[in-house]
Amino acid sequence: MRGRSIRGSFVHAPVRGELEVLRVAVITIASDGTITSIGRAADGVPEGTIELPAGQLMLPGFVDLHLHAPQYPQLGMALDVPLEVWLGKYTFPLEAQYADLAFAQERYETLVTDLLASGTTTALYFATVHREATELLAQICLKQGQRALVGKVVMDDPASCPDDYRDASAELAVAETRAVIDHIRALPDNDRVLPVITPRFIPSCTDAALAGLGALAAECDCHVQTHCSESDWAHGYALDRYGKTDTAALDGFGLLGRKTVLAHSVFLTDDDMATVRAAGAGVAHCALSNMYFGNAVFPLRRALEKGLHVGLGTDISGGPSGSMLEACRATAQASRLLEDGVDARDSRETRGVPNSRIDMLTAFHLATAGGGVALDLPVGMFRPGYHFDALLIDPVAEAGTVRLFGAEPAERLEQILYTASRPNIAATFVGGDLVSGASPQ
Amino acid sequence: MRGRSIRGSFVHAPVRGELEVLRVAVITIASDGTITSIGRAADGVPEGTIELPAGQLMLPGFVDLHLHAPQYPQLGMALDVPLEVWLGKYTFPLEAQYADLAFAQERYETLVTDLLASGTTTALYFATVHREATELLAQICLKQGQRALVGKVVMDDPASCPDDYRDASAELAVAETRAVIDHIRALPDNDRVLPVITPRFIPSCTDAALAGLGALAAECDCHVQTHCSESDWAHGYALDRYGKTDTAALDGFGLLGRKTVLAHSVFLTDDDMATVRAAGAGVAHCALSNMYFGNAVFPLRRALEKGLHVGLGTDISGGPSGSMLEACRATAQASRLLEDGVDARDSRETRGVPNSRIDMLTAFHLATAGGGVALDLPVGMFRPGYHFDALLIDPVAEAGTVRLFGAEPAERLEQILYTASRPNIAATFVGGDLVSGASPQ
Missing domain, CATH: 2.30.40.10 (Urease, subunit C, domain 1)
Structure with a gap:
């Protein structure tokens, strides 16, 4: 064209x-x-x-603001266990296999092909901890023509990450992130693939890694993505470790900026929302995934009314579908349950959160233009x-x-x-x- | 085969x-x-x-325990209005057009073709108030080979039904229901299509019609279907009119038996569940539709633990999908939100209803074997x-x-x-x- x-x-x-x-x-x-x-x-x-x-x-085209490329083979699996079990028993062992580039190539090529056929023209990817497989994903996106932001996952805390699937040290994690940034930016004829600084989430990172990545973000003027206050457990973890919320802690590490996307953010406080707003950061709302792992519904309408940038994510494979159409539908549906509430034994007045509903046309806006704004890219309209x-x-x-x-x-x-x-x-x-x-x- | x-x-x-x-x-x-x-x-x-x-x-094959055949053309439309508005402004005017048999034929043929391609081998249909179009739907199911239960909708209360879309009288409503039963039972080579006595729901029927249909059910040993306690409004309506619940009122009219399927039933009380259980009646759980019109989540696991027969329904077009795979997914998803709750500002302890989750394999059981049991038909396994x-x-x-x-x-x-x-x-x-x-x- x-x-x-x-x-x-x-x-x-x-x-x-x-x-x-x-x-x-x-x-x-x-x-x-x-x-x-x-x-x-x-x-x-x-x-x-x-x-x-x-x-x-x-x-x-749709902008998928949050998905884990390596988790595609387990799409629709193991959705009945808590987040921390899902990570340790299923997800980390699967992701560890992407050390094998042949394994990675087959799966990443299929994923990108399928996402393009599903209408996802821009994707913000978590890859794995592996530098080479992450670079391979970027190459595959470029070759197949998908606009993509690709991040090597950083997870370096030996206390929370498996021995066979983590960064060897904070220094190495930052160095390899820098190497991936350089690699992606130097890809020949690269008019559409960008690097992303990607601390998995606070529970899997040391302070040294988080601080190093924050400094790198400032130095490289690079996108940043991470998970934020996804579940009761994850939200409580940051409070325990820092005495402040995920959002405040990320901000303290220099990880909250105009090109930051926070996945989930279900438990953002009003103060957190003000912080996100002030930073110009965005939220990737993953309605389908949150039904399984979020423990509540992200207060999307409240966030929009406060002026936050919000787009939608499929969160492959926390959500069982890679389709942004499904993400739109789930966004509307979750918002209705938030508005109406769920327990029929409660009175109508106390059951839900009034004025929470999001209609399909708003979901469509978020899945397209909203994602573009969150990424600060001229796409989505x-x-x-x-x-x-x-x-x-x-x-x-x-x-x-x-x-x-x-x-x-x-x-x-x-x-x-x-x-x-x-x-x-x-x-x-x-x-x-x-x-x-x-x-x- | x-x-x-x-x-x-x-x-x-x-x-x-x-x-x-x-x-x-x-x-x-x-x-x-x-x-x-x-x-x-x-x-x-x-x-x-x-x-x-x-x-x-x-x-x-899947058993779709609740859907409105004439509403297929508005699948995915007008999902942002309350149930009573949705009925009056969109649904009744659409259904009224099925007086035109050519209009009906094109739409019913497409619907049955699509449902079979989607894996629905048995469907429990609400048709429209029209005798001839209802008979046409039964003929189309038989011709295309779908196992189906087809009901002429009864709605005769002038106070709640549009002038151009209602039964002329309770007597005529019962007589035409009887005529449709006879017609379907007499269809040549009919090894798979059954009639269903179908009062739309209490708010659209006079007591005379409800009593007449109850007597007809006993006389004809026929399946019965209706909506029951679907939303705050519908649940409250029966309480206002009779001083008792939908379930108790239906029971009083002789409409609750082994071959009765109650759609939705979101607001069933424990007493209602005992009544349904004692009657051997079934519930058609329509998770997707309930997200839009139910005002809460049907307490499915509680119903199963009390021994109720439950199957799943798409509720075309209250839900935006005719796929029973989607019904299974929505069942699991709604159950998770019921268990976890939706408002992140509530404490985890008070947010949801513990032990409410339904996994995909249970949803699959309900969508197949569960539907067969609810209908008392040897299908689903x-x-x-x-x-x-x-x-x-x-x-x-x-x-x-x-x-x-x-x-x-x-x-x-x-x-x-x-x-x-x-x-x-x-x-x-x-x-x-x-x-x-x-x-x-």
Whole structure:
């Protein structure tokens, strides 16, 4: 699509709570894959313009703000154990196997292929503790064309990390993180993969590692990601260790900045939210995962009303789906249970948290534009200067699951978002490049 | 498959909490579509036995214990309004259009096709108030081979039902229900479609209609379905009108028996549960729908521990998915939020309802065997004398979403149930007949 124009219907949600339908519009894409102009077809259509097939429409690609690439093979497994058991018995042993690059390559290639087919055009990845396998993931993203932020996981505390799966020391953890940053930034023709400083979470890191990574973040002007106040246990851990919350502790280590994304953040206090807001950091809300491991529902609407940047994450494999459509659905659903409450024996007045509901269109905004804002990247909406990261939606795909019975697709976005499945994503584009499916001619 | 034997792996959950893997087994199907024998392949394989392809396995078909056939066109729409608004503004006007049989035919045919492709081999349907369209739905199910229970909806109270969409009188409502029962029972070659007495719910019915339907149920030995204590509003309505609960009121009208299925039942009291148990009635738990319209989570584990029959329902279109796989997932997820609670500001001790969690294998049991028990039909497991209603699962289907990376499928049922999508259902069989997909040779 680079250097071409596309004529058709485009639907996006640049502003929370508002859906913008660009009907019979023309979007022109520069040779660098960014959007140069958006106009009405009635005002003129350049020669060689690509026509979207009748009944199809384009959406911005999804931004998955939190997922663990190595955990894809255990998607949907072991969801009935507490977080700390899930880590020690299942997750760490699986991740340890990524020391084997052949093992890693097969799984990472499949993951990236599947995510692109599912419409995830930008992904913020936790990799593993291994430098080489992390670099391999970055290479695979670049090769397959996915916009990605890839982090070598730091976990160096011998008291909490397995002997066969941890950084040998804080110094080495920081040095290898720096090496991965340099490697990714030096990848040839790299127009879309960025490094991320990635302390797993406070319970798995020494103070020396956290402080070293904070200094590195300032030095390298790099994205940062970690888990924050995910569960009762994780939230309580920081309070026990530091006498302050995860958020305050991360801030103290220099890990909270404009390009930081905090996964989960279920137990953020009002003070924490103010700290996150002041730092310009973002939250990756992982509704599906939190149902299993979060012990409560992230107060999303409260966070939005306080002005925090929030996007959505699948949290593969804390959540059992890698689909951002599922993340949108779970976001709406969890918010309803937060609003209404869960225990039917309580009175309606005391059961839930009023004014917590999030509708599907807001979830869609968060999964696209919201993720872009959280990452401070020009993605998630159709706007001049933004990357052309987009999905071609075919509501009548034979193997798909959308049934409009003749209704106009652009008027049924909620229905499409609720009922679409992978076959309804006819094509995925990143930076104007076709990266999955088949392009219209 | 009638009159043939099948060799392969079969996985089912006849007992709650237990998974039974029949590895390298042979199931023989009689000419009437029921299972005659199940044995080990090592003990002999009859001539002409069909071999399941390597890596594939069979599961029992799903029993959807609650869905509204006419609401399929609004699947995933209007999920942000209260139940009573959703009914009056969206649902009743849509259902009213099924007076037009051509309108009904297109939508019902698509629905049944889609449900079979999604693995729903038995469905307990609410149709509409219209006699002819209800009979048409029954005919379509029979033609397409789905095991179905189809009910003409009764809603005759002028105070609560729209003028253009209600029964003209209680007498006529009962008479037309009787006519539909007779019609369905007289359908030629009908080995799988049954009638259901279907008062919509107490708020839409007069006492005369409820009493008349109760008498009809006794006379015709017919299944009964209705909504019960679905939301704060619906639960409170019966209390206001009768000074007793939905359950007690339905019991008083003779509508609670061994073949009754109560949809939702979110607000059942302990006394209600005892009443349901004593009647041998069943509950259709609709976890996904309840997230939008239920105002709380059905206390499923409490109901199971009290010995109630419970199955799962999609509640098209109160829930935004017609997939019973999604119903299983939502059941597990809602149960986790019930157990853990939702408001992070509450202490862990007071936040949720301990011991409420339901794992995926239990949800699978409920979606198959549990539904069969609730309906008192021999479906939902592989057992001699039971109907051969089954799904052929292809975990490596190219367009599918299961990724086992070489693991043995029969050992990964949880993962398959969490990650499978429609393309992973290679074939669906009802009563030994192929009704969707392609049969192995």
